[in-house]
Amino acid sequence: MSVDYCADVVLGTPGTAPVIAGVNYRRRPYTAAGLRFAFSAMHEQSRALDRDLHAARLAMVQFPQPPKKRPRYASVTFADNLDLIDYRQLAQMAAGTNELWDEMQEHAAEEARRTGTDDQDWWGRGD
Template sequence: MRRLPEIDLARIAPLATDQKRRALERFKLGHPTLTYKPVRALFADIFNVQLDMFTASCPADWSILKRLIRAKATSDNEFNANLLVAKGLHDFAQAKALRSRSHPFFPLSLSVGEKVEYWLPIVTALEGVPLVIFVDPRRSNGLTAEARRFVFSMMHEHIRLANLDFATARLGIVQFGDATDSQRPVKLSTDEDVELFDFDQLDQMVRETYDIWREINEARESEVRRKAAGGGHGPLFD
């Protein structure tokens, strides 16, 4: 059984049981026509991660980032989609004068046997306060308000409660608006005034989601085997 992508898990897990089942029955894991791997590979450059704590390095030049995205993209569509996100992030980072440092938060293990990672391995400073972020670059089927609540709750459990050094860190989710002026502008949400789930609630949501997902996958596999064994009526009647 293939694991659910983090964003889809966050969208589905907080739903009521019957809504979970309907959402998972509609859900199919295929091969996307494009990915955001090119821009993800450049997050350290875009967020101006400092390699030396004693020497400030300059932000990456946009022309260099654009050239790197072109080299990593597998198609023109992927290049353009990644470019819009990268430009929005780059302009946001420049406008806020962001400086960041690497910090390996590692994935969070859940009782169902899956791990989740709703954070980048960096800490940035926004208005003088440490900020840990998760980036959702999707144009459709992205994080809803309840999904953001789920993500913020995961971040709170793993980053603030598990590490006293980050007990007062801000938590942020970066999403993007529609394309304007050769970029998709950043929309930053924080956990301020968000009522968070506790770990037991999160764990139960994920467990139920994967229990249903397993049932659906087993039913699909059983149907494939039945048809392969000649139990179907053939294409004339499908």
């Protein structure tokens, strides 16, 4: 499984640093820890791999749900001066998350088999 935290585009205008933007369409914005993780992944997926992008700024565009049915507007956060997570720690965090996800999926599959609600025929094929 692969997750991308940035778009396949670099934005910029002459005389300014390029911007690599990620987009979070969810109604709830990332927490500070979530932003730090996303920016760190964006760095590893772009700037760390391409020397031409080393000076690029990282940005996260989010669309938080405002109170009382007001229109949603984009909110942009930059990773300037943020202490990024190094690659090794990112890999450990992702591996830990994947292990938890696998355990949850296995538990759900066991529960479905136990209760007969797994939506599979006798040969293990879904509907």
